[in-house]
Amino acid sequence: xxxxHISTGAxxxxxxxxxxxxxxxxxxxxxxxxxxxxSEVVTEMEKKRVKYLEKAKTLDAGNDIKxxxxxxxxxxxxxxxxxxxxxxEGTSDLVFGDTLDIDMFFDFIEGLAPYYKKxxxxxxxxxxxxxx
Numbered sequence: 001x002x003x004x005h006i007s008t009g010a011x012x013x014x015x016x017x018x019x020x021x022x023x024x025x026x027x028x029x030x031x032x033x034x035x036x037x038x039s040e041v042v043t044e045m046e047k048k049r050v051k052y053l054e055k056a057k058t059l060d061a062g063n064d065i066k067x068x069x070x071x072x073x074x075x076x077x078x079x080x081x082x083x084x085x086x087x088x089e090g091t092s093d094l095v096f097g098d099t100l101d102i103d104m105f106f107d108f109i110e111g112l113a114p115y116y117k118k119x120x121x122x123x124x125x126x127x128x129x130x131x132x
Contacts, residue, residue: 011115015095023094027087027112029119037086038116042109045082048075076100083108 009030015022028034052075059068077100080092096104 009119017095017097022097025087025091025095027115029112029115030123034086035116035119038112041082041086045079045105045109048078072102073100076102076105079105 008028010026010028013025013027015025055071056068059071079102080096083092083095083105084090095108
């Protein structure tokens with residue numbers, strides 16, 4: 001039987017959380033629709049971060065620690081949902097476990113950015129050659 005091999009450009013990364021391999025995260029920075037979702041969510045996360053900082057200042061002015069914690073938990077849960085919008089339901093559970101730590105999300109997003117930039121550069125270079 002003949003075969004046709006297709007390479008989609010998918011990347012597989014081991015998720016090492018607190019020194020333990022908890023699974024494999026698979027994504028495809030060459031997939032334009034995925035890259036669009038990534039870009040949209042990153043833009044949205046930046047807007048939310050600005051709003052978060054404004055609200056955090058307001059909450060800091062008061063001494064309601066429970067309100068601060070509740071607000072931060074809500075913000076991080078929104079970010080988990082955003083990650084799942086890009087990569088599918090359960091991705092944030094795989095990557096972050098049940099931890100609600102805001103820094104983990106920014107580390108994750110920033111860690112993936114070079115893959116998307118490289119895929120975009122390669123795509124651009126390929127089509128520039130074809131146009132000449």
